[in-house]
Amino acid sequence: MPVNLSDPRVKRTRQLLLQSFMDLLEQKKNIYSISVQDITARATVNRSTFYAHFEDKYAFLECWMSVKFRNVMEMHLPDYELTGMSDLRTLIQATFVFSARLREYTSPGDVQFEPMFEIAIQKEIEQLLLRWLRQREGPQTSVAKGMMETTAEVISWGIFGSAMQWSRHPGQRTVETMTRDVLAVAMTVLAPVS
Secondary structure (H helix, E strand, C coil): CCCCCCCHHHHHHHHHHHHHHHHHHHHHCCCCCCCHHHHHHHHCCCHHHHHHHCCCHHHHHHHHHHHHHHHHHHHHCHHHCCCCHHHHHHHHHHHHHHHHHHHHCCCHHHHHHHHHHHHHHHHHHHHHHHHHHHHHHCCCCHHHHHHHHHHHHHHHHHHHHHHHHHHHCCCCCCHHHHHHHHHHHHHHHHHHHC
16 A cells, blocks of 8 residues: 655654664665665664555655755755746755765665666756746647657756766866856757757
8 A cells, every 4th residue: 555645644754764874874884785775774663664654665765856956955055946047056066966976875885776876866956947948838739748848858858967967077077167168058958948
């Protein structure tokens, strides 16, 4: 039976599990080495409670990554929204910084989690972009709506893919240079829907 995510008890339990994971991550510095048993013991809840909220460790980690990314973005973007090109620039730059920080918490043993993290973060970026595009355009035809969705998807993968690739070799170019270049490309992609 799916949990009601708007229930305050569900929110508290999920937050407790996520905070317990963060505490363990600070101690162990390795995502791979933290088990569901470690998380539930730290949170002082039963494993069955964990599985009532998350299908498995992978679903938990995907949720953790989305929440972590959202929290970081909320520090940079008021109301977790884009309102113009300066916010788009902020989103791009914060994504690069976030990707570099993520590398600090992963090790070669964590490589199996990378695709899941990529999808979680890319989806967050895509949703931000799509909300922004919809606000800018107002009511759309199905063709315009499809174009907006495609635009948000392409730009989100461009931002995130560039950030992840850069985070593997951050010394080659600065965050500022990458942000400027990715923003220029994003503006070009946005031109037809502007």
